[in-house]
């Protein structure tokens with residue numbers, strides 16, 4: 247099988263070492279003679295894996311014991327419901343910033359279970375930037391942001407501080423850049439982009455915020471206090487997804503942590519943006535200061551040429567470059583496990599195509 251360059255936006259590339267170790271665990275998990283797929287979850291081995299994963303999440307995010315970590319099935323979308331269910335009571339409300347598809351979804355989910363105020367939106371500018379000036383009502387329980395907008399290719403370059411608890415959906419950029427994560431009261435992410443495979447969400451909650459949990463009588467399964475008490479085992483956890491995430495976290499840690507991957511991620515993004523900027527054929531819609539290092543979006547005005555480039559990339563082994571269904575064009579995911587060499591190769595194809603179609 248020829249090598250494939252994987253630019254999928256999620257599920258996405260995983261590190262080759264992680265893939266090999268995950269395959270080995272499917273064959274024979276920790277020399278038990280059983281596959282991880284058939285291994286009991288309420289066992290010392292699995293409790294140990296969950297504990298180690300929790301510790302590594304905190305280490306890599308540079309968080310201390312002021313934070314709790316839990317893992318749950320159901321993806322980030324479940325957290326879009328569960329956060330307001332836990333932290334916004336009747337007569338209270340939460341503030342949200344609309345920076346595109348995934349923040350819109352978070353808003354819609356929250357509206358089903360609580361009162362929401364959308365304090366800013368870049369929708370009228372087709373989500374080409376991140377709004378930063380706005381008023382937040384004094385009674386908002388928290389401010390919700392999506393740190394990286396997977397569909398439109400915008401990203402908060404720093405964790406903001408607006409003077410109220412911050413809830414951050416980091417599904418498409420957790421562990422990808424050095425940031426001051428301590429500014430967040432809640433961090434959540436599906437693991438399938440920068441931290442492993444689908445099936446497991448990481449939820450980090452600051453203890454003082456958790457103590458303010460306002461709703462009582464929550465369904466047990468959706469109560470964060472219960473999840474913490476039960477060490478992420480209210481019911482059968484997504485064992486294999488948690489294990490694959492642990493392998494990914496170990497790999498990051500062993501190589502120098504987030505600082506190591508941050509440097510490589512910046513190199514990849516710089517190279518791709520600079521290559522695209524060289525040619526007027528390519529349109530880069532996102533304002534420079536808000537460009538994402540994780541998802542690079544661009545388009546070509548001429549649809550026929552766009553289709554031609556897509557085919558050219560695929561014929562050369564570059565997959566997953568098509569833009570989000572709601573946005574069109576191209577979207578290149580440069581997540582942690584995408585090698586610099588794949589981006590260099592992609593850039594050479596992008597150059598070759600532009601030179602061939604120079605007007």
Ligand code: PMP
Nearest residue numbers: 321322323348396415417418436
């Ligand atoms: N938030 C962001 C930023 C995303 O990119 C995605 C998935 N692409 C989600 C939330 C939804 O995640 P899940 O499918 O794990 O529910």
